[in-house]
Amino acid sequence: MGFFFMGIKFGLDSTKFKELSLNAMGHEKKVFFDDAGLSGQERLFFEAWSSQALQTSVFEPGKDLLKSGVVPLYAYVITSGEAKQVSDENSPEITYGPGSVLGLADGLAGTQSPSTITAITAVNVKLIPIDVAISDISSLNSGLKGICRFTLFRILGNRLLNEPDWIR
Amino acid sequence: MKLRSDSVSGPFDSVLTEAAARSDSIRKETKSAAVKLYDSLVIAFGERDIPEEYTPSSLDSRGGIEPERLPPVHDRPEAPIENASEKSSHLSPGGAEGVQAIQGQTPPAASEISQKAMPESTPTKTPEKNGEFNDLTSNGIGIRGSTPVIQINEDERNVGRDSATGSRDQKSKGVPDITAEDKKSVQPKSEPKVELKTNTDSNRSVEVKQGSNLGERQVSITSAASAKTSVESITNVESAPRELEENEVFFPRNSFLFAKGDKADFFYVIVSGKIQLIEPRGQTLIATLEPPTSFGEQAILAGGIRSLSAQAIEPTICKAYSVDTLGKLLDRAKGTNKPVIYALLLELYMRNDIKSHQVSGN
Numbered sequence: 160m161g162f163f164f165m166g167i168k169f170g171l172d173s174t175k176f177k178e179l180s181l182n183a184m185g186h187e188k189k190v191f192f193d194d195a196g197l198s199g200q201e202r203l204f205f206e207a208w209s210s211q212a213l214q215t216s217v218f219e220p221g222k223d224l225l226k227s228g229v230v231p232l233y234a235y236v237i238t239s240g241e242a243k244q245v246s247d248e249n250s251p252e253i254t255y256g257p258g259s260v261l262g263l264a265d266g267l268a269g270t271q272s273p274s275t276i277t278a279i280t281a282v283n284v285k286l287i288p289i290d291v292a293i294s295d296i297s298s299l300n301s302g303l304k305g306i307c308r309f310t311l312f313r314i315l316g317n318r319l320l321n322e323p324d325w326i327r
Numbered sequence: 328m329k330l331r332s333d334s335v336s337g338p339f340d341s342v343l344t345e346a347a348a349r350s351d352s353i354r355k356e357t358k359s360a361a362v363k364l365y366d367s368l369v370i371a372f373g374e375r376d377i378p379e380e381y382t383p384s385s386l387d388s389r390g391g392i393e394p395e396r397l398p399p400v401h402d403r404p405e406a407p408i409e410n411a412s413e414k415s416s417h418l419s420p421g422g423a424e425g426v427q428a429i430q431g432q433t434p435p436a437a438s439e440i441s442q443k444a445m446p447e448s449t450p451t452k453t454p455e456k457n458g459e460f461n462d463l464t465s466n467g468i469g470i471r472g473s474t475p476v477i478q479i480n481e482d483e484r485n486v487g488r489d490s491a492t493g494s495r496d497q498k499s500k501g502v503p504d505i506t507a508e509d510k511k512s513v514q515p516k517s518e519p520k521v522e523l524k525t526n527t528d529s530n531r532s533v534e535v536k537q538g539s540n541l542g543e544r545q546v547s548i549t550s551a552a553s554a555k556t557s558v559e560s561i562t563n564v565e566s567a568p569r570e571l572e573e574n575e576v577f578f579p580r581n582s583f584l585f586a587k588g589d590k591a592d593f594f595y596v597i598v599s600g601k602i603q604l605i606e607p608r609g610q611t612l613i614a615t616l617e618p619p620t621s622f623g624e625q626a627i628l629a630g631g632i633r634s635l636s637a638q639a640i641e642p643t644i645c646k647a648y649s650v651d652t653l654g655k656l657l658d659r660a661k662g663t664n665k666p667v668i669y670a671l672l673l674e675l676y677m678r679n680d681i682k683s684h685q686v687s688g689n
Contacts, residue, residue: 167684169677199591199631203673210666236670253681260674263667287667295662302648303656303668305596309621310671313614314678 170256171204173238204258207236213285218242218278224261225272231262233286240282245275254279263287264314267296267307269323297325568599568642576647578639585623591631593647596621600643605636606683613679615640624672634676 175197197205207213215238218224224235224242237259246252255261255276265272266289296307308326312319567577575598578584584595587607595602597618604613604622613635616622622637631650657665 167681169681199634200673200676202631203669203676206669207666207673210663210669212663213666234670236666236673251685255677258673259677260670263670263674267671285666285670287663287670292663292667295664296667298662299660299664300656302653303660303664306594306621306624306653307668307671309596309619310624310675312620313616313622314671314675 166252166254168254168256169259170241170254171201171258173204173208173257175201176205176208200258204236207260207285208238210285213287216284216286218282218284220278220280222278223275224278224282224284225265225274225276227273227275228271230269230271231266232289234263234266234289234292235261235284235286237261238283238285240278240280242276242278242282245277250274263289263292264311267293267323267325268311268315268319270315270318270320273318293323293325567644569644571644574646574648576645578643578645580639580642582639584637584639584645585633586636587633589633591623591633592650593623594621594649594653595623595637595645595647598644598646600639600641600645602643602645603638603640604679605638606679607636608683611683613682624675635679 213236216235218240225231227245237255237257239257242255242259242261244250244253244255261276262272264270266287296304299307304326311326571577576595578600584602585591597616597620599618602616602620602622604616605611606613623633657668660668
């Protein structure tokens with residue numbers, strides 16, 4: 160008999176962002192940042208969500224965003240909707256809502272996704288093509304590249320067996 | 328023989344009376360001078376190091392002082408106060424290796440300086456160098472009664488110095504001092520660059536000032552979670568195991584770098600030691616970080632808030648980068664870099680949040 164885990168749900172409140180146009184820049188954006196009382200996560204989410212460099216996409220309910228054992232080619236930042244990590248008896252069921260980032264660390268490190276994640280509602284995402292991300296990161300200065308590297312280590316832990324070339 | 332004005336009589340009364348009065352006057356002046364000199368000696372060397380025969384009462388009973396028996400001291404009674412602070416700053420824990428270099432002795436611990444080492448001090452005079460005297464006590468502490476000075480600002484350091492040349496002015500000549508050559512060995516090889524000050528109002532922020540010149544490189548940290556850990560309880564407990572380089576900060580064992588909810592002002596890269604990231608809700612250990620790991624990425628966004636608490640579980644040295652530094656780096660990032668970095672950090676948040684829920688069972 161396996162362990163019983165309570166379901167876990169991760170999601171950020173994106174309703175605050177509705178006060179601001181996605182195209183807001185400069186002073187308007189700064190005022191929003193200063194006045195909205197956003198947490199660190201919400202600020203990061205807002206920056207990724209409002210980025211003009213990323214395209215958007217939609218997953219219909221039942222579609223897989225990530226498949227277990229496959230190295231992701233795209234990473235996703237969920238802007239609305241919910242996706243569920245298929246659980247087994249040894250792992251909890253995890254529901255990912257707005258603000259969830261799926262497959263980025265695995266994609267950048269070239270490691271296989273440990274689990275399958277399936278949309279349970281219509282899921283709007285920001286798309287991050289892994290090959291473009293690796294190419295761009297490779298041109299970063301050493302300081303920011305170092306931040307990416309350390310962050311990757313912390314996300315993947317023991318799953319990061321080999322350091323990818325772009326990290327060096 | 329002593330003459331007293333109230334004990335003379337006879338034909339030479341007037342002469343003797345005048346001589347006795349003159350003698351009394353001289354004695355009073357001498358005593359006054361002795362008291363002033365004694366006070367100066369106490370300031371310079373401490374009361375316990377002044378021989379009994381030079382106390383005002385003793386001097387009075389003997390009718391004066393015997394200059395040739397005075398402890399070696401330079402001919403300027405006002406100056407030692409200034410030099411006491413300057414010298415103590417050089418000989419405080421931050422410059423301990425310099426003490427060792429000069430004296431060939433193991434530098435005393437910071438806590439021992441005022442209590443243990445000082446009473447054993449015997450003023451000694453070393454040869455004059457470059458027109459300045461280099462006086463140190465036998466244990467290299469310098470002036471008794473001067474407790475270790477943690478911070479000496481440049482204004483204080485330059486008291487008595489010529490503003491243009493940096494040399495001692497006329498008033499300060501002959502004062503016990505450390506020559507430039509000695510200063511090289513007494514002061515840290517590289518000036519400490521980072522000074523941490525606590526924001527006691529909010530108990531949650533750490534201020535780093537670069538280019539500060541500290542006598543010792545102690546770091547004082549407060550945070551919301553460690554509000555009870557006062558600055559004083561951390562200061563002087565541990566000192567950095569080595570000289571700190573630019574942007575490096577030392578955190579004593581068990582000190583909190585920041586707490587969940589704190590404003591994120593700095594991003595850290597561990598150089599040595601260990602840091603634990605803790606989710607205060609349920610006291611969940613999220614990660615134990617070792618070199619060369621980084622943490623505190625929340626600082627990448629101005630106004631970011633810490634999502635976890637960070638505690639040094641060993642004496643730890645980190646490189647600290649400010650929000651401004653990170654912001655400038657990020658502004659230069661092109662293409663998808665900016666949103667990718669944000670998304671990567673967000674994924675880390677998400678994993679940490681999920682992990683804390685898994686561990687705490689909530």
